[in-house]
Amino acid sequence: MYHYFANEKNYDILTRLIIQLPRVTNGGVFLTITSTFFHQIVLFYRPFETKLNAVLAQHNLHRAQWATLYYLEKNDSMTLVELADLQGVEKPTVSRTVAKLIASGLLTTIETQDKRQKRLILTPSGQALYQAVRIPIDEFETAVMAGVSEDKQLEMIELLQSLREKI
16 A cells, blocks of 8 residues: 655655655655545546536536436436436435426426336437537536547546446
8 A cells, every 4th residue: 555666756746746745764755645546536626626617607507417417418318316326426416406407497207117217308408508518518628638648538537437336
């Protein structure tokens, strides 16, 4: 879990990432790479979400509503349970978001063979809003990822997916 970095280049990179470094008596430094990794995720996520919410606010949406529109656009139709599972939240949380989106005319339900379940779909208004919001979000995300190769992006996607499966 702890790594000793005698390599000065690695040390310099990590000292820019970590505020306080524990010192050891021989003059070396022990760093917890895992904690640094997760700390960087938190440091990235908060400003990312703040800017994302600013884009969404221009369309009278917030992140939870956008996530619901996103998943329904990608999956055609879903149940509340499926949406909750994908977002890692409880069903009542998704239910409140979905109720607001239905009231706004962005979603509707369709009957299934199982009368206890209803599937959610985007309405034409929901599809149009998704497409309209997708444009500035794509611009924002592209700017954030400028200079990051597609291979590196795919590697990061795979890493984050595998980590999420462990939670």
